[in-house]
Amino acid sequence: MDATQTNARTLRLAEDDNILVAAGKIEPGAEIAQGLTLRERIPFGHKIAARAIATGEPIVKFGQIIGFASKPIAPGDWVHEHNVEMHDFARDYRFAEAARPVNVLPVEEQETFQGFRRANGRAGTRNYVGILTSVNCSASVARFMAEAAMRSGMLDAFGNVDGVVSFTHGTGCGMAASGEGFELLKRTQWGYAANPNLGGVLLVGLGCEVFQIGRMKQLYGIEESETFRTMTIQDSGGTKKTIEQGLERIREMLVAANKVERETIPASELTLALQCGGSDGYSGITANPALGVAADILVRNGGTAILSETPEIYGAEHLLTRRAKNRDVGEKLIERIKWWEEYTARNGGEMNNNPSPGNKAGGLTTILEKSLGAAAKGGSTTLNAVYEYAEPVTEKGFVFMDTPGYDPVSVTGQVAGGANVVCFTTGRGSAYGCKPAPSIKLATNTPMYERMREDMDINCGDILDGVSVQEKGEEIFREILAVASGKRSKSEDLGYGDSEFVPWQIGAVM
Amino acid sequence: MDATQTNARTLRLAEDDNILVAAGKIEPGAEIAQGLTLRERIPFGHKIAARAIATGEPIVKFGQIIGFASKPIAPGDWVHEHNVEMHDFARDYRFAEAARPVNVLPVEEQETFQGFRRANGRAGTRNYVGILTSVNCSASVARFMAEAAMRSGMLDAFGNVDGVVSFTHGTGCGMAASGEGFELLKRTQWGYAANPNLGGVLLVGLGCEVFQIGRMKQLYGIEESETFRTMTIQDSGGTKKTIEQGLERIREMLVAANKVERETIPASELTLALQCGGSDGYSGITANPALGVAADILVRNGGTAILSETPEIYGAEHLLTRRAKNRDVGEKLIERIKWWEEYTARNGGEMNNNPSPGNKAGGLTTILEKSLGAAAKGGSTTLNAVYEYAEPVTEKGFVFMDTPGYDPVSVTGQVAGGANVVCFTTGRGSAYGCKPAPSIKLATNTPMYERMREDMDINCGDILDGVSVQEKGEEIFREILAVASGKRSKSEDLGYGDSEFVPWQIGAVM
Numbered sequence A, B: 001m002d003a004t005q006t007n008a009r010t011l012r013l014a015e016d017d018n019i020l021v022a023a024g025k026i027e028p029g030a031e032i033a034q035g036l037t038l039r040e041r042i043p044f045g046h047k048i049a050a051r052a053i054a055t056g057e058p059i060v061k062f063g064q065i066i067g068f069a070s071k072p073i074a075p076g077d078w079v080h081e082h083n084v085e086m087h088d089f090a091r092d093y094r095f096a097e098a099a100r101p102v103n104v105l106p107v108e109e110q111e112t113f114q115g116f117r118r119a120n121g122r123a124g125t126r127n128y129v130g131i132l133t134s135v136n137c138s139a140s141v142a143r144f145m146a147e148a149a150m151r152s153g154m155l156d157a158f159g160n161v162d163g164v165v166s167f168t169h170g171t172g173c174g175m176a177a178s179g180e181g182f183e184l185l186k187r188t189q190w191g192y193a194a195n196p197n198l199g200g201v202l203l204v205g206l207g208c209e210v211f212q213i214g215r216m217k218q219l220y221g222i223e224e225s226e227t228f229r230t231m232t233i234q235d236s237g238g239t240k241k242t243i244e245q246g247l248e249r250i251r252e253m254l255v256a257a258n259k260v261e262r263e264t265i266p267a268s269e270l271t272l273a274l275q276c277g278g279s280d281g282y283s284g285i286t287a288n289p290a291l292g293v294a295a296d297i298l299v300r301n302g303g304t305a306i307l308s309e310t311p312e313i314y315g316a317e318h319l320l321t322r323r324a325k326n327r328d329v330g331e332k333l334i335e336r337i338k339w340w341e342e343y344t345a346r347n348g349g350e351m352n353n354n355p356s357p358g359n360k361a362g363g364l365t366t367i368l369e370k371s372l373g374a375a376a377k378g379g380s381t382t383l384n385a386v387y388e389y390a391e392p393v394t395e396k397g398f399v400f401m402d403t404p405g406y407d408p409v410s411v412t413g414q415v416a417g418g419a420n421v422v423c424f425t426t427g428r429g430s431a432y433g434c435k436p437a438p439s440i441k442l443a444t445n446t447p448m449y450e451r452m453r454e455d456m457d458i459n460c461g462d463i464l465d466g467v468s469v470q471e472k473g474e475e476i477f478r479e480i481l482a483v484a485s486g487k488r489s490k491s492e493d494l495g496y497g498d499s500e501f502v503p504w505q506i507g508a509v510m
């Protein structure tokens, strides 16, 4: 990161940039660099022309093209939607050209955390009992059970258990019983059931829904056990009897789940979900690159970091294909990109419309500008694998999972893939929290951090005050180890995570 | 209904039928009618051939074609998926041919209920304070507020208020900011905000989502008032401050909402949502036609009954176009049917795949068989209007609203349209409940009613034991008046309605 402060209020991010970024609101007439006077009032995080830019000329930020001038731009002009447009321009994938072997530390030198070792050898950072639901029709019953368990004092006797949590959602019926949408939901449900942060799982259905629990068990050869039970409201005789019987099963699971204690586990068993939400003009220059450093450290320690949010790296996929382990991995990414073009077209949309109103208010003009900033979370190591939504992540190192950018849907896929901790960067200020994977929230700027201190775990805004991206990345990594070992993140303290299970819904609702 | 019992265990539904319906599980060898012996074991609610049916010959139930034999069927054979198929066959719309003027009772002869008269003249059957959410990112905060309000004892002083309820969902961002999907969500949110069962509404957002509260207010010219407030987590300074400020606003709303008392209101101000879920072979012969009678009585009393679930009347739309007030109303229905064909095709599906695994297990073989049974809920009066999903229902009498069949999504559209009471028929046994509109659940058969007594309000299974459809319809209508006047339905007693707000999601998740 070549972030040179031009003066107190603007940043030049790379030598070749023809724009500066405002480090605060700046009034017209302000001299923002030698010989450069601001012509209009521009908000915090927005771009200012550093020199004259002719119509059609590229806008350069991070040393890379983020768009093209749609009209002549004078030095000191505000640069945003009104004078910037996107063209399709040639992408050069250069598969695997920049892939380098990762020097993973020997296991005895790896950092460690205090985690829960599961019977199947995997490691958890939390120990919840989860109530999954096959359909919205069992959502209330699942909530009633979780609330009853939490309220009853039942948990007092089980000090190693973090809680009972219900995962409710809006789908599971009124959908095709096969095909893409059904496969996504199936993977998501079994992915959650298998997440190492759950010490026991009760799956509750209504009985007549499209997402048939019995068929699933048959298909996957799944057996009931003391830590995995299924039931339906129709078979159990209605709401009250289901709750009563469910609470009995939960009590049995609590006994089983409580037997496991935290022990020392190498950091290589951490699977980190990388996420951003409510991005702003600083996301790509503070929190995201700092999180990239933390991801690189985790990968060197043998762990796994999952970059996702395909629409948010759209237009910057060549940055990842170059880092792909081999051509196959790179091509799998491109295949997903093409799937997205088809998916959005089929739905009457297009792929260059991603920055939300909030993103734009925060200073991000084009999808390419946002993508370059978003991809920074992934650090710099070789891309070892590309997964579809909610697929089990089995490769170590830096990997990509295809998900929407929309936070709850994206993290749901990552957790289904096996993520046991989440790092979430935010500029505008997201209040997101997750169960069963704790979520660490990283503020991109100090004013938002100050304003939403009770929701933010780490301030990355001080990068603008001289803290290096490297130092900040090391701080994030230490926080990941601490939270993985049981330190509660801000969103856990606030009680988040019971309303954020949102499986990706594809296809007609019928 | 010409339901003649052939013996204790089967029903012939119409003179011309070539099938009988099992009124209980029947074993092979049983003589089910004169000279007719059952050839295989068949379950409750399923169909038995009353005579030989050749390949390609129609299967006739309700006196109407429900499918065609895919192989030769012998007398006493089980008739289901294995020997029945659907063809496309000509539909004859005969627009408005069967429309008849409805003799609405003079207002002084109309039945009445004890309801809440709103300042705008509309009438509610409940008096909730609702917390709407623009996006999943504010779901937890909305829940925390509703829980805090309910737990705090805050409500004790407000005896006329039914409670504080949060309406959370999985969408609101990661979506196109215009077009079909966005319009649906917009209508749904403002429809809930305007529902007469809400005495106050707080709309909470994150701040940076696609569904921008500020823009909406501008667009609709909506002003804040003591019973309508908006806020965002980002503007309020995070989770805790939002909850604190939100609870202050809720307290003000409770004071305002508590000022209204139940008063006598004509039944013409009831808007009834008709719904079925988890249908079985009896839905179309017991609960649905009985509900149709109740709908007819309500319409005669000047009220409104909304039939919905377009995919479930698919194939039987000619029954409705003939009853349409005029050609325009009939054509609007056909336009929606065509939209559905396009919607499902675009999503790689088709319109004849609707019976769910549960429906099939219950004895429904084809979409046409199910549609004919589902449409019976709509009674027999003239179809006065056709609405799109979540549009405000302004016409009185029998109307249709285009929704999916999936229960929570369908009722959400009906309540957004202004429904203030719901009647929900179920054969397999749904545990559905709704807020802010109370939901009355009607069991189609006695065994399920007995099994799920705590969830069912009325047993329509006794129609098989000799109670007439007309009597049952009158009983349902009386129950509607009682529940509208404050009697709590079973699902209200159980606490349902906080997890069943599911806006119809159309389009790509990005």
Ligand SMILES: [Ca+2]
Residues within 6 Å of the ligand: A276, A277, A278, A279, A312, A405
């Ligand atoms: Ca984002």
Ligand SMILES: [Ca+2]
Residues within 6 Å of the ligand: A275, A276, A277, A309, A405, A406, A407, A410
């Ligand atoms: Ca995101």
Ligand SMILES: [Ca+2]
Residues within 6 Å of the ligand: A168, A169, A170, B168, B169, B170, B499, B500, B501
């Ligand atoms: Ca929900």
Ligand SMILES: [Ca+2]
Residues within 6 Å of the ligand: B276, B277, B278, B279, B312, B405
């Ligand atoms: Ca149904």
Ligand SMILES: [Ca+2]
Residues within 6 Å of the ligand: B275, B276, B277, B309, B405, B406, B407, B410
């Ligand atoms: Ca339904």
